[in-house]
Amino acid sequence: MQLYLIRKLECFAKLSMADKQALQVLGEKPRRCAARQDIIREGDDPQFVNLILDGWACRYKQLEDGRRQIISFFLPGDLCDTHIYVLRQMDHSIATLTPVTLASISRSVLDDITARHPRITQALWWDTLVTAAIQREWTVNLGQRPATERLGHLLCEIFLRLRSVGLTDGASCSFPLTQGELGDAMGLTSVHINRTLQELRSTGLIILEGRRLTIPDLAALQQASLFNPNYLHLDHVGSHLDANGSDEPLDL
Amino acid sequence: MQLYLIRKLECFAKLSMADKQALQVLGEKPRRCAARQDIIREGDDPQFVNLILDGWACRYKQLEDGRRQIISFFLPGDLCDTHIYVLRQMDHSIATLTPVTLASISRSVLDDITARHPRITQALWWDTLVTAAIQREWTVNLGQRPATERLGHLLCEIFLRLRSVGLTDGASCSFPLTQGELGDAMGLTSVHINRTLQELRSTGLIILEGRRLTIPDLAALQQASLFNPNYLHLDHVGSHLDANGSDEPLDL
DNA sequence: CGGTCAGTTGAGAACTTTCAACATGGGTGG
DNA sequence: CCACCCATGTTGAAAGTTCTCAACTGACCG
Numbered sequence: 001m002q003l004y005l006i007r008k009l010e011c012f013a014k015l016s017m018a019d020k021q022a023l024q025v026l027g028e029k030p031r032r033c034a035a036r037q038d039i040i041r042e043g044d045d046p047q048f049v050n051l052i053l054d055g056w057a058c059r060y061k062q063l064e065d066g067r068r069q070i071i072s073f074f075l076p077g078d079l080c081d082t083h084i085y086v087l088r089q090m091d092h093s094i095a096t097l098t099p100v101t102l103a104s105i106s107r108s109v110l111d112d113i114t115a116r117h118p119r120i121t122q123a124l125w126w127d128t129l130v131t132a133a134i135q136r137e138w139t140v141n142l143g144q145r146p147a148t149e150r151l152g153h154l155l156c157e158i159f160l161r162l163r164s165v166g167l168t169d170g171a172s173c174s175f176p177l178t179q180g181e182l183g184d185a186m187g188l189t190s191v192h193i194n195r196t197l198q199e200l201r202s203t204g205l206i207i208l209e210g211r212r213l214t215i216p217d218l219a220a221l222q223q224a225s226l227f228n229p230n231y232l233h234l235d236h237v238g239s240h241l242d243a244n245g246s247d248e249p250l251d252l
Numbered sequence: 253m254q255l256y257l258i259r260k261l262e263c264f265a266k267l268s269m270a271d272k273q274a275l276q277v278l279g280e281k282p283r284r285c286a287a288r289q290d291i292i293r294e295g296d297d298p299q300f301v302n303l304i305l306d307g308w309a310c311r312y313k314q315l316e317d318g319r320r321q322i323i324s325f326f327l328p329g330d331l332c333d334t335h336i337y338v339l340r341q342m343d344h345s346i347a348t349l350t351p352v353t354l355a356s357i358s359r360s361v362l363d364d365i366t367a368r369h370p371r372i373t374q375a376l377w378w379d380t381l382v383t384a385a386i387q388r389e390w391t392v393n394l395g396q397r398p399a400t401e402r403l404g405h406l407l408c409e410i411f412l413r414l415r416s417v418g419l420t421d422g423a424s425c426s427f428p429l430t431q432g433e434l435g436d437a438m439g440l441t442s443v444h445i446n447r448t449l450q451e452l453r454s455t456g457l458i459i460l461e462g463r464r465l466t467i468p469d470l471a472a473l474q475q476a477s478l479f480n481p482n483y484l485h486l487d488h489v490g491s492h493l494d495a496n497g498s499d500e501p502l503d504l
Numbered sequence: 505c506g507g508t509c510a511g512t513t514g515a516g517a518a519c520t521t522t523c524a525a526c527a528t529g530g531g532t533g534g
Numbered sequence: 535c536c537a538c539c540c541a542t543g544t545t546g547a548a549a550g551t552t553c554t555c556a557a558c559t560g561a562c563c564g
Contacts, residue, residue: 043482059388061388061392063392063396063478064478065478068396069391069392069395069396071391072388081381083380084381086374086377086378086381087485088487091388091389091485092483122338125335125338126338126339128380129333129335129338131384132333132383132384133343133344135384135387135388136311136313136323136343136344136387137313137343138391139321139324139387139390139391139394140313140321140323142391142395142439143321143437143438143439144319144320144321144439185395186395187394187396226316226317230295230341230343231343233339233343235340
């Protein structure tokens with residue numbers, strides 16, 4: 001099984017074969033979940049760190065009166081909070097969006113790997129910091145941007161994140177989100193998402209049909225959405241901490 | 253100098269005298285900054301972890317066209333991103349709001365302390381996770397809540413955070429934010445903040461005058477704002493990892 | 505074939521912004 | 535000591551954005 005996590009971490013650090021083998025172990029006991037299922041719920045006691053091996057998931061929080069906010073998306077290779085077991089109970093829920101393959105990693109396995117592989121420890125810190133940076137960017141997105149920019153910004157982010165783990169095909173990528181889910185993520189109604197998507201489509205900035213997204217001119221969409229990729233920290237591919245081997249750089 | 257950080261971490265772990273002394277060292281070379289000054293700017297190379305010893309600060313991000321979003325508030329005892337030096341450049345800026353006393357902590361000092369004090373390491377993880385949880389809650393706040401709830405929610409959060417470091421006086425606390433700053437944080441205009449504050453005042457939920465906030469009935473404000481304090485993870489005061497001593501529990 | 509879910513459309517209502525004017529208070533320079 | 539200035543707070547009215555409600559379409563599934 002291909003571990004997208006490895007590809008992602010290699011955006012930051014050049015991993016040795018031993019590092020990669022250690023990470024490979026994380027994907028060994030995959031669990032399968034159907035689409036739209038809770039993986040863990042608000043109030044649960046978190047015992048494991050979940051790793052999304054494949055598929056899309058999300059964090060969300062449901063208010064008493066039914067409103068739901070999707071707080072972040074998990075794409076293949078994403079880890080749900082290293083060290084989450086420090087907390088007594090989850091303050092949000094995590095659910096699948098598509099069918100998902102995931103690994104539940106125990107504290108001892110993770111402690112063991114980080115104790116032996118300082119480069120991995122460092123790379124996981126990078127991942128943690130990038131995750132935090134994404135959450136901050138969502139704050140900016142929800143607070144300052146009108147619907148069109150906001151949605152365009154999200155599409156840029158998802159596209160670049162998928163590209164960093166090799167899940168894009170030229171200017172296209174899989175895009176399984178419904179308009180309702182997009183609405184819950186962007187703090188907009190699905191009706192308004194619909195109209196906003198139409199606007200993005202009519203200006204030729206995106207092609208979205210049949211669960212597939214194409215961004216004909218990424219630079220144009222970025223510009224229209226005031227998207228600055230700096231917060232993804234993909235700019236210094238493998239230039240820290242090299243161990244061996246080489247990769248083709250990702251151009252942003 | 254009283255280190256609010258110690259008080260905060262004691263919400264999670266009972267620290268030994270040795271732990272506290274180690275933390276005390278962090279406050280030894282304080283730096284003073286005037287109000288409304290950048291501490292570090294987007295694009296800078298982060299060398300130090302900043303610790304707010306006293307005063308209020310914020311993260312913010314400025315868009316090309318001048319719009320500004322305040323992404324989070326730093327209150328006394330708050331750390332600005334442990335391990336931030338893993339990243340090459342800041343993706344946001346940090347600025348003071350009031351005059352601030354801060355300590356810039358080098359990587360080596362922090363590494364040294366965490367190597368020797370596992371309880372501190374654990375407590376810093378707790379702090380990191382709570383910071384992330386707060387950012388997620390802001391996502392919910394900006395995405396789902398109308399102005400009155402949104403502002404009420406922020407006031408509850410700030411009040412509880414100040415209380416956890418002993419900076420409240422009964423039902424009151426210092427509250428130096430201008431309406432413009434509140435607007436930048438909540439994604440609302442200062443005009444609308446003004447009207448929303450009037451509404452909160454007229455219903456008796458808050459008293460806000462002369463840079464001082466009083467919440468006569470915290471439970472009522474929490475209820476009106478659909479505020480659930482679980483994300484602050486203050487609920488198990490000192491019950492993990494005890495070393496010695498005891499504290500009065502904080503009632504939430 | 506009926507049912508359900510996702511997507512689409514229209515029109516009015518609600519919330520928030522914009523713009524512009526005015527009030528207040530503290531601080532500064534004359 | 536007073537006059538002035540500037541930042542902050544306040545108010546009104548119109549404009550703009552987004553939501554709500556409600557109806558309708560198309561695709562897929564059993």
